[in-house]
Amino acid sequence: MSLQMIKPPEQRSLRSHVERALSAAIISGELAPGTLLTVPTLATQFDVSATPVREAMLDLESRGFVEPVRNKGFRVTEVSDDALRELVEVRQLLEPPAMERLATMFPADRMDEMRAVAEQIVEGAASGDLQAYLAADLEFHLSLTQMLGNRLLVDIVRDLRSRTRLVGLATMLESDRLGESAAEHLLLLDHFAAGDAEAARELMHRHIHHTLGWWAGNPERE
Structure with a gap:
């Protein structure tokens, strides 16, 4: 991955900008496990001082994405199949039932807003902009979860998603898989519009399962 094309942020938080860009690159597999980052x-590539970069790296270390290498920098950590499987299992226990419930009470006045976010996910997939794809994906799912009114659930889902690795995501750009996955967000909204709770639950279950399948570089049954 070339980080040289990333322009300095206009936002106040340089640390947040650096963390989001590196996080997206690690989650998607653009920065492969074992890559050494200094x-x-x-700091040179992002055109910022060393301080926000160092702070961003400490944030990534707390999420298990990198580990310090003495006198060298930080290394992108290997993905543990067992840890990823455990994350997916917990998400399967929480998110499909949550979307099943939301289908029975989805606020119609939020539909246009959520379709716009879903379209951003589709556009991110189509353009190959994985940072935009992942940012819109997170906004989409957390916004839906927030509609249930349970702040603890939102915090847990946010934490689980922040630690999930999708190392096969970058390679999906070479196929139609990323586009298919992106389109599932629009389909989920269709299920909400129809009030089809069972379909919403099944789709969310399948969507999360991609974490162990397509998004991990593994085949899935058609």
Whole structure:
């Protein structure tokens, strides 16, 4: 991945900008496990001082995405199949039932807003902009979860998603799989519009399962 094309942010939080860009690259597999990252090099590539880069790396370390290498920098950690499977299992226990319930009470006045976010996910997939894809995906799912009115559930889902690795995501750009996955967000909204709770639950279950399938670089049954 070339980080040289990333322009300096207009936002106040340089740390947040660096963290989001690196997080997306690690989650998607653009920065492969074992890649060594150094603060001075990243500071130059992002055109920022070393401080926000160092702070961003500490954030990524707390999520298990990187580990410090003495006198060298940080190394992108290997993905543990067992840890990923455990994350997916917990998400399957929480998110499909949540979307099943939401289908029975989805606020119609939020539909246009959520379709716009879903379209951003589709556009991110079509353009190959994985950072935009992942940002819109997170906004979409957390916004839906927030509609249930349970702040603890939102916090748990946010934490689980923040630690989920999708190392096969970058390679999906070479196929139609990423577009198919992106289109599932629009289909989920169709289920909400129809009040089809069972279909919403089944789709969310399948969507999360991609984490162990397509998004991990593994085949899935048609």
